Amino acid sequence: MLNLRRLLAKSRLGFQLQHTAAVAVKNEPILEFKPGSSERQALEKALNDLKQQTLEVPCVIGGEHAWTDEIRYQLCPFNHSHKVAKFCYADKDLINKAINAALSAHKEWDLKPVEDRAQIFFKAADLISGSRRAELLARTMIGQGKTVIQAEIDAAAELIDFFRFNAKYAVELQHQQPISESPSTNSTVYRSLEGFVAAVSPFNFTAIGGNLAGAPALMGNVVLWKPSDTAIAASHAVYKILLEAGLPPNVIQFVPTDGPLFGETITESEHLAGINFTGSVPTFRQLWKQVSEKLHKYRTFPRLSGECGGKNFHFVHKSADTVSVVNGTIRSAFEYGGQKCSACSRMYVPDSLWPEIKKNLLEEHKKIKVGNEIFGPIVAVYVYPENKYQEILQLIDTSTPYGLTGAVFAQDKNVVAEACKVLRYSAGNFYINDKSTGSVVAQQPFGGARISGTNDKPGGPHYILRWTSPQSVKETHVPLTTWRYPYME
Numbered sequence: 001m002l003n004l005r006r007l008l009a010k011s012r013l014g015f016q017l018q019h020t021a022a023v024a025v026k027n028e029p030i031l032e033f034k035p036g037s038s039e040r041q042a043l044e045k046a047l048n049d050l051k052q053q054t055l056e057v058p059c060v061i062g063g064e065h066a067w068t069d070e071i072r073y074q075l076c077p078f079n080h081s082h083k084v085a086k087f088c089y090a091d092k093d094l095i096n097k098a099i100n101a102a103l104s105a106h107k108e109w110d111l112k113p114v115e116d117r118a119q120i121f122f123k124a125a126d127l128i129s130g131s132r133r134a135e136l137l138a139r140t141m142i143g144q145g146k147t148v149i150q151a152e153i154d155a156a157a158e159l160i161d162f163f164r165f166n167a168k169y170a171v172e173l174q175h176q177q178p179i180s181e182s183p184s185t186n187s188t189v190y191r192s193l194e195g196f197v198a199a200v201s202p203f204n205f206t207a208i209g210g211n212l213a214g215a216p217a218l219m220g221n222v223v224l225w226k227p228s229d230t231a232i233a234a235s236h237a238v239y240k241i242l243l244e245a246g247l248p249p250n251v252i253q254f255v256p257t258d259g260p261l262f263g264e265t266i267t268e269s270e271h272l273a274g275i276n277f278t279g280s281v282p283t284f285r286q287l288w289k290q291v292s293e294k295l296h297k298y299r300t301f302p303r304l305s306g307e308c309g310g311k312n313f314h315f316v317h318k319s320a321d322t323v324s325v326v327n328g329t330i331r332s333a334f335e336y337g338g339q340k341c342s343a344c345s346r347m348y349v350p351d352s353l354w355p356e357i358k359k360n361l362l363e364e365h366k367k368i369k370v371g372n373e374i375f376g377p378i379v380a381v382y383v384y385p386e387n388k389y390q391e392i393l394q395l396i397d398t399s400t401p402y403g404l405t406g407a408v409f410a411q412d413k414n415v416v417a418e419a420c421k422v423l424r425y426s427a428g429n430f431y432i433n434d435k436s437t438g439s440v441v442a443q444q445p446f447g448g449a450r451i452s453g454t455n456d457k458p459g460g461p462h463y464i465l466r467w468t469s470p471q472s473v474k475e476t477h478v479p480l481t482t483w484r485y486p487y488m489e
């Protein structure tokens with residue numbers, strides 16, 4: 001598919017591009033798992049293989065498996081008697097060992113040409129797209145309680161897209177070079193951050209874990225990956241796939257451990273160069289606070305990237321298409337039990353449409369099959385006098401401290417334009433006549449500001465820039481023959 005080598009040629013300054021050709025990458029198609037399909041058969045086999053099995057997941061530090069006495073289990077969320085994985089918590093010594101092992105690998109990895117690093121992620125994406133897909137989906141379904149489609153859009157499609165698009169963006173970034181004026185040549189070298197990056201991932205998305213650790217690694221960083229206790233089985237599968245694709249053993253250390261202990265230990269190290277976090281607001285605030293309290297210790301200002309939660313809205317105008325409203329709200333609020341950061345949790349409906357929307361929402365809601373997995377998603381509905389919609393837009397903007405996702409349902413283009421203005425800062429991902437969930441890598445880069453996070457937009461072309469520390473290089477090709485300026489003559 002790609003011949004990246006042809007894009008690049010060595011110069012005395014490092015890598016410079018000869019051509020400006022873009023690297024062609026497409027979103028991974030979402031498979032349907034129809035009865036009798038080959039993907040369904042492979043998945044059924046993988047699910048069967050995992051049934052009642054307890055996977056042993058070690059810490060992987062310095063390229064070696066490590067176990068401590070702090071044994072933990074990941075339980076199947078819809079069948080607590082099934083221990084999906086047995087793992088252990090790394091202790092402080094082991095976390096420090098992981099830091100040292102990562103640092104020892106940094107120089108060589110950082111100097112590796114970006115095309116070579118990118119190839120590893122293209123390969124990992126191909127493995128997930130092919131031979132490893134069923135196993136990763138099965139681990140995500142059983143370990144994190146997902147239906148087949150929820151696992152497919154996360155652990156397969158989104159993770160593949162993250163790896164492929166990040167790799168494409170990383171290679172293309174080398175084209176972004178400064179101008180040169182004779183007799184000098186200027187260039188930008190996209191170095192990694194100096195030190196190590198800590199990736200801390202949440203329970204609910206396999207793809208996010210892979211991206212939090214993978215994107216900094218792609219850019220030449222060494223990483224300590226602390227997966228979530230409740231996503232251990234799938235995270236470990238992603239880690240193994242990266243190794244299988246050719247990632248050198250010490251580039252990412254796999255460090256399951258107690259969250260607070262991890263936070264405390266990594267923020268103690270003078271070599272902390274960045275934290276790549278997705279999870280709750282209190283945890284991210286705690287990490288930020290620890291970094292700021294220890295700021296005097298660090299060799300460099302650590303880069304903090306955090307994607308947190310939301311109180312996402314659906315605003316319905318009287319001109320809205322009510323069928324879209326009902327179906328979009330059911331999907332957004334209740335898919336994956338409402339456990340998505342982008343799930344709709346507040347809805348504003350004009351009184352004129354409420355009877356119809358209420359009736360249809362309740363009718364559709366009744367059809368949702370609830371397993372013995374209960375998270376308890378709630379949508380609060382605010383019914384407003386239809387001519388008061390401008391006040392409601394203000395209310396939406398000001399009534400929560402979050403700014404993650406939100407949707408406006410209206411056919412009236414003037415109202416849409418007005419809503420875009422009033423709600424400009426209320427959502428980092430803003431939808432018009434579409435539900436507030438379901439962003440796709442490279443199509444709707446994801447993230448919000450306010451207390452929803454640092455809005456670095458994973459899945460977009462600029463995200464990888466967070467994991468580089470560019471160096472500007474000027475090379476002059478003629479000797480400087482005098483220190484004096486012309487006006488001095």
Ligand code: NAD
Nearest residue numbers: 201202203227228259260263279280283307308309310341
């Ligand atoms: P969490 O904050 O409880 O945990 C996230 C990770 O942080 C886990 O690995 C946990 O072990 C670790 N951790 C906990 N305390 C820590 C500490 N003191 N220091 C360092 N690490 C620590 O979040 P969660 O329940 O796993 O995830 C759900 C949250 O994530 C929700 O708020 C959801 O909205 C948010 N989320 C946001 C996005 C997004 O892209 N914006 C995506 C998915 C989830």
